[in-house]
Amino acid sequence: MPNPKRRHSKQRTAKRRSHDFLTPAGLSECPNCHERKLPHRACRKCGTYKGRDVLTVKEAS
Secondary structure, rough: OOOOOOOOOOHHHHHHHHOOOOOOOOOOOOOOOEEEEOOOOOOOOOOOOOOOOOOOOOOOO
16 A cells, blocks of 8 residues: 655645535525525425425414
């Protein structure tokens, strides 16, 4: 197995790792209740998707 002859510098390692970060989830706004939700998913708060009721949502007591 080949092994590296010299160690990589901290700068070179940091340059390689500069893209190893998490991106925030792209959230959109529900047109019905204006809550933040994932795109192309039914809203968890009001249960609508594309203007139709798709989920039954229990009322908070």
